Amino acid sequence: MMVKMDFGGVEEDVVTRTEFTVKKAQTVLKDEIVATLGYGIQGRAQSLNMRDNGIKVIIGQEKTGFHTPYYELALKDGWIPEKTCSQWKRQPKKEQ
Numbered sequence: 839m840m841v842k843m844d845f846g847g848v849e850e851d852v853v854t855r856t857e858f859t860v861k862k863a864q865t866v867l868k869d870e871i872v873a874t875l876g877y878g879i880q881g882r883a884q885s886l887n888m889r890d891n892g893i894k895v896i897i898g899q900e901k902t903g904f905h906t907p908y909y910e911l912a913l914k915d916g917w918i919p920e921k922t923c924s925q926w927k928r929q930p931k932k933e934q
Contacts, residue, residue, distance in 0.1 A: 860891050867893050874898070875926055877908040886915065898926030 843852045870893075874885045877899045888895045897917050901909035909923070917923035 864892055870894065871896055877912045877923075882908075882911065882915070885917075895922070897923040899923060901925050 840851050840853055840857065842849050844850075872888055872893055872895050874881045874895060875898045877885065877897055881897070881899075885895050885897055897912050899905065899909045899912055909925070912923045913919065
């Protein structure tokens with residue numbers, strides 16, 4: 839059952855896990871690949887959760903500069919370079 843929740847004065851309809859169970863997500867996503875951009879706090883948790891529940895996931899994570907620890911953590915967690923974990927590079931802004 840969808841519920842209404844107030845987020846800072848904005849009322850939103852929220853789908854509950856009763857309506858959209860893990861089993862339903864597995865069925866809906868069985869032929870799909872979910873891409874997660876970034877392996878920070880949320881990206882890591884969500885990616886591992888989906889992978890642990892049988893959903894196919896790939897990671898896009900920059901691997902240089904301050905992003906290096908996140909890329910290395912992804913590899914430590916079992917993501918495979920250039921197969922399930924690829925370097926994600928931001929494109930420079932185009933001049934208008």
